[in-house]
Amino acid sequence: MLRPFLSRLSSSLPVAALDHVCICVSDISSSIDWYTSVLSLTHAHKSAEHFWPTDPQSPAFLSPGLALFPLSTSTSPIRDHKGAHFALSVDASTFSRAKNGGLQALLHQHRRHSRQSTFVEYEDYGIQKSLFFKDPDANVIELTLWGDECHDADLRSLERVTFETLDGISLRMMTPASPLYTSSYSDSPFHELPWFGFLWPGGNAIAKHVLSNPKIVQGKTVLDFACGCGVGSIVSLQSGASRVVANDIAPLCLEATRLNYQESLNQGWESVSASRAGVSQEEGEGEEEQRMTSNENDIEYVCDDLVGTSLLGQVDVCLAGDVLYDDELARRVFPWFQEMADKGCEVLVGDPGRWVLNEGTYDAVIEHIASYPLDPKVSDEHHGLHTGNVWRVLPRS
Numbered sequence: 001m002l003r004p005f006l007s008r009l010s011s012s013l014p015v016a017a018l019d020h021v022c023i024c025v026s027d028i029s030s031s032i033d034w035y036t037s038v039l040s041l042t043h044a045h046k047s048a049e050h051f052w053p054t055d056p057q058s059p060a061f062l063s064p065g066l067a068l069f070p071l072s073t074s075t076s077p078i079r080d081h082k083g084a085h086f087a088l089s090v091d092a093s094t095f096s097r098a099k100n101g102g103l104q105a106l107l108h109q110h111r112r113h114s115r116q117s118t119f120v121e122y123e124d125y126g127i128q129k130s131l132f133f134k135d136p137d138a139n140v141i142e143l144t145l146w147g148d149e150c151h152d153a154d155l156r157s158l159e160r161v162t163f164e165t166l167d168g169i170s171l172r173m174m175t176p177a178s179p180l181y182t183s184s185y186s187d188s189p190f191h192e193l194p195w196f197g198f199l200w201p202g203g204n205a206i207a208k209h210v211l212s213n214p215k216i217v218q219g220k221t222v223l224d225f226a227c228g229c230g231v232g233s234i235v236s237l238q239s240g241a242s243r244v245v246a247n248d249i250a251p252l253c254l255e256a257t258r259l260n261y262q263e264s265l266n267q268g269w270e271s272v273s274a275s276r277a278g279v280s281q282e283e284g285e286g287e288e289e290q291r292m293t294s295n296e297n298d299i300e301y302v303c304d305d306l307v308g309t310s311l312l313g314q315v316d317v318c319l320a321g322d323v324l325y326d327d328e329l330a331r332r333v334f335p336w337f338q339e340m341a342d343k344g345c346e347v348l349v350g351d352p353g354r355w356v357l358n359e360g361t362y363d364a365v366i367e368h369i370a371s372y373p374l375d376p377k378v379s380d381e382h383h384g385l386h387t388g389n390v391w392r393v394l395p396r397s
């Protein structure tokens with residue numbers, strides 16, 4: 001009697017985990033380079049029997065969990081994967097960096113041929129967020145982050161604070177109303193310093209200056225360097241900038257900028273139109289048009305250290321709110337700002353007046369152009385500070 005014996009064997013098998021996915025590639029060694037450079041996978045079992053390169057007909061093994069199977073030269077790569085793909089999980093900070101320009105930059109940098117797509121598609125599935133893109137053989141890769149690791153909800157839990165002196169702009173801020181305000185670093189869900197949760201005095205001064213002088217940014221490409229909560233990006237778009245690049249090395253600053261901008265779009269810029277009731281008819285019409293055409297894609301997010309890189313011709317205006325708080329950063333940024341100014345970029349530095357500006361070293365480099373009283377909410381948060389200043393970086397010639 002074979003039957004009862006077999007039926008006892010038919011209960012399901014307790015699989016431990018997905019071990020690996022095997023995909024086909026046309027040039028195995030350059031695909032290894034690509035996966036190593038773009039996604040930090042490592043080439044494993046290099047000298048093991050039955051693995052590439054010891055056996056050139058066998059797959060190369062990359063850790064974690066990806067086998068690259070060499071296509072024979074007579075086999076053409078699959079053109080349409082009809083939804084087939086594999087997914088790699090990343091932590092929240094890596095996901096945010098990838099989503100905010102980091103992945104696209106890597107795809108450009110490691111592009112192997114002109115047909116290779118560098119397109120990155122973002123999908124928000126509620127409990128899961130994903131980025132889809134292709135390797136050089138058009139295999140579809142997903143980078144994914146599951147719900148409880150996403151910071152959207154944590155950012156949305158911060159209070160939306162309205163700054164009346166900045167035309168009623170609202171930003172998600174870390175205030176005493178939030179338990180995070182007093183939580184220890186280890187208890188916080190954010191694994192980075194919460195720069196994004198405050199409007200800093202320098203950012204306040206720059207924002208006020210742009211709102212009071214919209215022509216500075218109208219029709220221009222603006223770099224909001226060290227964007228923090230994104231105030232510089234938002235006021236620039238509100239004031240008619242044609243394009244904004246929001247840049248910060250902290251991924252959550254870009255998430256916060258995205259959220260603050262999205263929410264200000266939803267709010268419909270109403271507060272701006274109300275407070276600009278005094279502008280001329282012509283200017284008012286221009287602003288109306290700007291409000292109507294603004295959308296989420298107006299900001300390009302760049303999570304990278306751009307200091308020292310050449311932005312020749314790419315940026316007309318650079319806003320730098322409160323970037324002199326750290327000695328090393330302060331000394332690094334000035335030569336870069338000067339280089340930008342030399343190339344015709346208007347570089348504006350907002351600061352409460354830190355030592356670096358008072359020691360004389362930069363007297364010939366910058367000119368003081370405006371002072372503004374800080375918004376009462378910013379003064380309350382930054383005890384003892386009541387004024388924000390704006391300096392313009394002078395070209396050398």
Ligand SMILES: C[S@@+](CC[C@H](N)C(=O)[O-])C[C@H]1O[C@@H](n2cnc3c(N)ncnc32)[C@H](O)[C@@H]1O
Binds near residue numbers: 203228
């Ligand atoms: C004091 S906050 C100012 C934020 C915002 N501009 C404001 O005024 O409200 C300083 C910001 O500089 C960013 N930062 C530091 N070094 C940077 C770098 N090399 N490139 C871009 N951002 C940087 C930090 O992550 C932080 O968001």
